Amino acid sequence: MTRTATTIDTYRLTPRVTGFRLRVPGEEFAFDPGQHTTVRFEAGGTEVVRPYSPTTLPGTDEFALAIKRYDDGLASSYMHTRSPGDEVEIGEFEGNLALENPDRDIALLASGTGLTPLLSILRQYARIGNGDAHLVFGERTADSIFHRSTLDELAAMDDSVAVTYTLSDPEWSWLGRVGYVQEHLEDLFDEFETRDFYVCGVPGMVVETTDRLRELGAPEERIHSEGWESDAVDEED
Template structure:
């Protein structure tokens, strides 16, 4: 069993009507060394005492050239009647949870020589891309790589971390942020806002096996449909990196 460590809640806010942003500090004096794209597991017990856990991708942004940061940021989906929802909703500032990790390989690879990243996400699947922003900035500066982020949501209120992505796009001309909204558009949409699902707008960006590496994260149906579309466009499987999110109570 992986070693567990305490996390102390220092801040929280609502990102969307049913999703909260929780910021913790590791409370045992150790940094959380992680690669953007990895996740932690939060351990707790059901009411009957049965041990369980939930996985959360790290949304933390820090300068990896300076080493691991102190903050541990995650996005938590609230599920009616969910045990994890009760845990987080009942957690006060200064309260603790037990965690382990980091885990996972959904990360940018040092050996990548691609000209463009296609980052595609729905729901909380966008959180790893938030943590990747400093590394993407380095890749754009050093390799001239371009980045397109297609983020799917139903409404503007459900676009998680959109303010971070819009600000990053302003500061980095090689980064294009494309929100895809399936139900409701904002009153004065940005020119890059699209109506529909992310997989419906993928063809607009002409996926190219000679230049692209794609990352897919979020709803399993979206991941599967987009993976098939990328295969049809000629991208070999090693150039498509996937992580599926399945909601648990």
């Protein structure tokens, strides 16, 4: 089933990432934080369907997306031309990524727009979690970090929430961590057997990060991702 959502607002998050507030009047969204919807439209007589994860929590008639524009991306280019008042067809909410147990400590490992479902899970954990949550967010440069003020505020307001940034191509003035998320796991965490790990990013990052977590002793049942990333990396090979 699809719904017609109205674009309520758009706002720039980084030079290439735009936020969108979408509303379906009379709806009360009941997705699990971490799940995705789909944006659907026609291009050249063909239906285009692309998944996007809300960064917000369910329970109202609105949700927010953060979408990075790619020069050759049909869906991202389409969304980046939406203005307040424009309608967008969206699909059902679905997906395997969701908070498993709010009573366990969690690590959220994100790169790029893989942050979007993990931000929703982090918001949920800040409300109902009974342990510690540590988000590690990898980007290329400092100006690519989107929702930074939101993340910093979540960490500042809740002692159980920590946020770490790491850049793969930092400017000379960057004083934080350098490199990829998967390169910092051993430095940032000293307990891999009992913590739940949630991983989202480009397929290569997800595969490398989950492999490294296994090497460090994380049980398979404590590593959570969408689950299709290995096939995507195999196809590229």
